[in-house]
Amino acid sequence: MVSFHEVLERATKGPIIxxxxxxxxxFIPKVREVVENYKIRYDPETPCPADDDLAxxxxxxxxxxxxxxxxxxxxxxxxxxxxxxxxEDAVYEAPKEAYFGEGPDRCVFGGxxxxxxxxxxxxxxxxxxxxxxxxxxxxxAYGRIAKAKTVSIxxxxxxxxxxxxxxxxxxxxxxxxxxRIGREGLRRAGRPGMGIINHMSSCAQGVSTxxxxxxxFGARPSDGWLIAPHAELKINYxxxxxxxxxxxxxxxxxxxxxxxxxxYAGGPEGTAxxxxxxxxxxxxxxxxxxHLTYPVHITNVCSTTPDMLYVASTSGQAVSRNVGVPYYAxxxxxxxxxxxxxxxxxxxxxxxxxxxxMGIEDVHPNKAVVTxxxxxxxxxxxxxxxxxxxxxxxxxxxxxxxxxxxxxxGGIKNPPKGRILEECYDVRAMKPDDELRKTxxxxxxxxxxxxxxxx
Amino acid sequence: MSGDEAxxxxxxxxxxxxxxxxxxxxxxxxxxxxxxxIIQGGMMPAMEKVGNRFSCGExxxxxxxxxxxxxxxxxxxxxxxxxxxxxxxxxxxxxxIGTVQSDVHEIGKNIVATLLSTAGFExxxxxxxxxxxxxxxxxxxxxxxxxxxxAIMTTTMTYQRDILEHLMARGLRDNYIVLxxxxxxxxxxxDEIGADGYGETAVEGVRTAKELLNRRRGGG
Numbered sequence: 001m002v003s004f005h006e007v008l009e010r011a012t013k014g015p016i017i018x019x020x021x022x023x024x025x026x027f028i029p030k031v032r033e034v035v036e037n038y039k040i041r042y043d044p045e046t047p048c049p050a051d052d053d054l055a056x057x058x059x060x061x062x063x064x065x066x067x068x069x070x071x072x073x074x075x076x077x078x079x080x081x082x083x084x085x086x087x088e089d090a091v092y093e094a095p096k097e098a099y100f101g102e103g104p105d106r107c108v109f110g111g112x113x114x115x116x117x118x119x120x121x122x123x124x125x126x127x128x129x130x131x132x133x134x135x136x137x138x139x140x141a142y143g144r145i146a147k148a149k150t151v152s153i154x155x156x157x158x159x160x161x162x163x164x165x166x167x168x169x170x171x172x173x174x175x176x177x178x179x180r181i182g183r184e185g186l187r188r189a190g191r192p193g194m195g196i197i198n199h200m201s202s203c204a205q206g207v208s209t210x211x212x213x214x215x216x217f218g219a220r221p222s223d224g225w226l227i228a229p230h231a232e233l234k235i236n237y238x239x240x241x242x243x244x245x246x247x248x249x250x251x252x253x254x255x256x257x258x259x260x261x262x263x264y265a266g267g268p269e270g271t272a273x274x275x276x277x278x279x280x281x282x283x284x285x286x287x288x289x290x291h292l293t294y295p296v297h298i299t300n301v302c303s304t305t306p307d308m309l310y311v312a313s314t315s316g317q318a319v320s321r322n323v324g325v326p327y328y329a330x331x332x333x334x335x336x337x338x339x340x341x342x343x344x345x346x347x348x349x350x351x352x353x354x355x356x357x358m359g360i361e362d363v364h365p366n367k368a369v370v371t372x373x374x375x376x377x378x379x380x381x382x383x384x385x386x387x388x389x390x391x392x393x394x395x396x397x398x399x400x401x402x403x404x405x406x407x408x409x410g411g412i413k414n415p416p417k418g419r420i421l422e423e424c425y426d427v428r429a430m431k432p433d434d435e436l437r438k439t440x441x442x443x444x445x446x447x448x449x450x451x452x453x454x455x
Numbered sequence: 456m457s458g459d460e461a462x463x464x465x466x467x468x469x470x471x472x473x474x475x476x477x478x479x480x481x482x483x484x485x486x487x488x489x490x491x492x493i494i495q496g497g498m499m500p501a502m503e504k505v506g507n508r509f510s511c512g513e514x515x516x517x518x519x520x521x522x523x524x525x526x527x528x529x530x531x532x533x534x535x536x537x538x539x540x541x542x543x544x545x546x547x548x549x550x551x552i553g554t555v556q557s558d559v560h561e562i563g564k565n566i567v568a569t570l571l572s573t574a575g576f577e578x579x580x581x582x583x584x585x586x587x588x589x590x591x592x593x594x595x596x597x598x599x600x601x602x603x604x605x606a607i608m609t610t611t612m613t614y615q616r617d618i619l620e621h622l623m624a625r626g627l628r629d630n631y632i633v634l635x636x637x638x639x640x641x642x643x644x645x646d647e648i649g650a651d652g653y654g655e656t657a658v659e660g661v662r663t664a665k666e667l668l669n670r671r672r673g674g675g
Contacts, residue, residue, distance in 0.1 A: 023520075024520060024524070028517045028520070031517075032517070074559070129609050155609070157609050157610055163613050164610050164613075165557065165610055165611070165613045165614060166556075166557035166558065166608060166610040166611045166614075167556070167557035168557075171610060202610075204557060204558075204608055204610055204611070205557065230559055230560075230561075231560070231561075231562055236559065260516075260562055261515075262512065262515045262516060263515070263516045263562045264516055264517060264562070266515045266516070266517050266518075267515055298515070298516065298562070298563075298566075299510070299512065299656055301638060369638070369639050369641070
């Protein structure tokens with residue numbers, strides 16, 4: 001594979017182009033061209049297509065796109081480009097398994113296939129905004145979910161009365177604080193070796209991530225660090241600095257990307273192609289050992305409408321059939337936590353990605369914008385579904401998803417607000433209240449009626 | 456071709472994002488029509504249509520940007536003529552827009568800037584990672600009516616508050632309408648920091664800008 005040093009060389013020697021021209025003259029026309037060339041079509045009736053040929057065409061389209069477009073470096077206003085042979089080599093040589101954690105908590109996250117009978121990698125937790133008083137208990141609660149293999153720890157954006165701001169020293173301190181809380185929470189759960197794979201949700205800047213990664217604070221190379229691009233297919237030196245540091249340390253890097261449906265990528269077809277192309281960027285530029293996608297709708301900002309399910313599902317199929325790297329998806333529900341609508345939206349998203357060959361992660365309630373909005377019961381639901389629905393085919397998933405959408409699509413625009421942690425949990429014991437437990441039991445009973453299983 | 460037909464064709468060419476065709480049609484029309492009539496009768500309806508289609512999800516950002524390019528191409532033809540004829544380019548207000556400090560997300564901000572521009576505002580887009588001082592100094596320089604600040608992350612929202620605090624510290628708070636927006640921003644946050652307005656979507660943001668400006672000028 002092309003070395004990271006060579007990538008950095010190309011970041012300073014590649015062709016110069018303005019950011020606007022990159023978007024308007026290179027990226028947008030090429031996305032349109034490959035969507036047309038490969039006849040990629042979206043059918044709202046089939047949010048989770050069982051169509052291997054479509055998946056392979058999306059892969060080929062993404063390959064052509066990335067071979068032509070490459071990755072744009074914001075700081076140098078240059079493009080890192082790779083030949084088709086270099087991309088092919090990278091796909092062949094990319095790690096097909098990622099190893100997270102230590103001792104008995106160590107796990108392997110491997111690539112799957114569509115319609116796979118294997119239980120998917122169950123990743124729990126959320127990097128959403130959480131208050132300091134409950135952050136430790138949240139991590140502990142996540143760690144206690146036995147079926148969970150890896151965890152995301154919350155993002156804390158305050159230090160006592162001080163609000164953290166991106167790029168400020170407070171952000172660095174908040175990152176260090178969360179690293180310590182994360183490790184301590186898992187220790188209290190009896191799983192000190194469990195891999196935390198969303199470092200660093202509390203930090204937007206590379207310098208804070210690097211500071212918080214001091215092993216004295218509990219960081220390990222067997223955790224996972226997420227490297228985010230800019231929309232679309234752009235990266236900056238702050239992220240490349242993180243890659244430089246993490247590769248030198250031998251740490252797991254996760255390529256995370258949230259392609260915007262309705263943005264530069266255009267509609268669902270183009271967004272599926274771009275989501276897939278991020279995989280090449282991840283392997284070559286971000287030097288990723290695992291890959292996360294979270295496509296978002298430009299106006300709804302949620303992931304459970306049919307077009308968004310199509311994007312996640314088809315990209316998952318394209319990558320799992322043709323690359324085979326560890327790949328998982330994060331969805332955003334419109335509904336707030338502790339509501340029936342949330343669980344129905346979450347079920348639809350999880351079925352789409354699980355049957356498409358991906359790993360699964362908790363769907364985040366309330367579009368992930370409500371402080372203390374994510375609940376440990378969301379993780380219980382994710383894992384019970386992941387284990388219960390092992391072996392689900394895309395065809396069966398599509399049938400159930402369509403039934404589920406009938407129950408929630410009408411509520412996407414004005415979704416139920418739901419209840420935050422303090423309103424539906426006994427926080428001291430970290431137990432859901434009777435009303436939430438009743439909602440959970442009712443909704444899982446109804447979902448069983450649609451043919452779903454929970455373990 | 457009648458004047459109405461010519462304006463309709465210009466409108467359609469801009470909606471399609473066809474810069475070449477729309478420029479050609481405008482050049483042809485300039486023999487019989489003044490630039491202002493072309494802007495008001497063909498170009499502005501085109502961009503209103505584009506904005507509406509975007510907000511309904513019928514078209515996406517690429518189509519909107521191409522329409523905006525066609526608009527800009529035509530304006531390049533019209534501006535010298537308007538200057539020569541001493542016709543004022545119609546403008547309903549001046550906006551300074553950008554993404555706040557330490558935040559590099561630009562798509563939402565670009566959409567709002569495009570819609571504001573084609574709704575008749577003079578827009579000064581500062582780009583991303585913009586400090587409070589830069590927003591304010593630019594607003595002073597161009598005598599802006601509105602400062603519009605986008606933030607996508609919970610850790611960058613605080614820089615929207617900074618803009619308001621810097622304005623107050625300089626005794627300039629009442630000089631500008633301050634609008635905030637972005638993925639994590641909501642009305643509650645806008646109220647908490649004392650912003651004048653908030654738009655959940657780009658189209659709403661433009662509507663809010665027009666309403667607030669109208670109110671400030673003594674309108675309804």
